[in-house]
Amino acid sequence: MSKPDLPWEGGCRCGRVRLKVSAKPLLTMACHCTGCQRMTASAYSLSAAIPSEGFEVTVGEPVIGGLHGDAIHHYACPHCMSWMFTRVEGMDWFVNVRATMLDDPSWFTPFIETWTSEKLPWATTPAKHSYAALPAPEDFEMLMKEYMAKG
Template sequence: MREWNLPWEGGCRCGQVRLRISAPPLLTMACHCTGCQRMSASAFSLSAAIPSEGFLVTKGEPVIGGLHGAHRHYFCPYCMSWMFTRPDGIDTFVNLRATMLDDPRWFTPFIETWTSEKLPWATTPAVHSFEKLPAFDDLKGLTEEYARQS
């Protein structure tokens, strides 16, 4: 069992927006969709689903960026670091970009999504892979399995 040593602190690249995480992640992910590739300038984005009650912006005011659509992507208004995402209609968790944490060394993706769009050379150590997103009915089992392994 992993010792989480909460709370965690984190922030954007310039430090104008700071975060505090006081609950362990429900799930960790790598997303291979082309949107994440373009927003992260990488082969995939890394995120941790943090329960909303365990997520707090402690400094600054993030702004919505990205596509301004169903998924609200929050950025630092100064350095434009993509910090977290709040999926539309789902208020139970926040998808934190794991590299926004001051110490993300513990992070390993448990699932990877949108492998149908992944770059051919991109690999992760994720335990579960999905061509798109996991079925909503599968999320409970995935979060329970992640909790047991973490």
């Protein structure tokens, strides 16, 4: 399915925090790590890496959830605690938006899957690239170019 026209809007389960995406994803992914499994109460988390300048919280004030004091900041609605997006210190150029927080996530397909070394044995995705942990830092540029070239 093709992506709907930008901007995209989304929000938490209760609607007290809303967000807007005005830039195309750099990459889409499924993360199988046990941390994501626990935060989603599912087999993996789904996210779209959005350029920071193309992301904004339009309503509400999300709070940091998940682990605290880490370089990875998981943001959630303070009321319903929906995990909405993640920012990584030192990688301020993108925001990892949980794809299922978008009002219309029907276009979403993970392009890469990470932490397959921790995945549940039955969990599968249609991702084109799989990694036991994370891709090497030097591979991200190639992956983003390939993802964006596919439209």
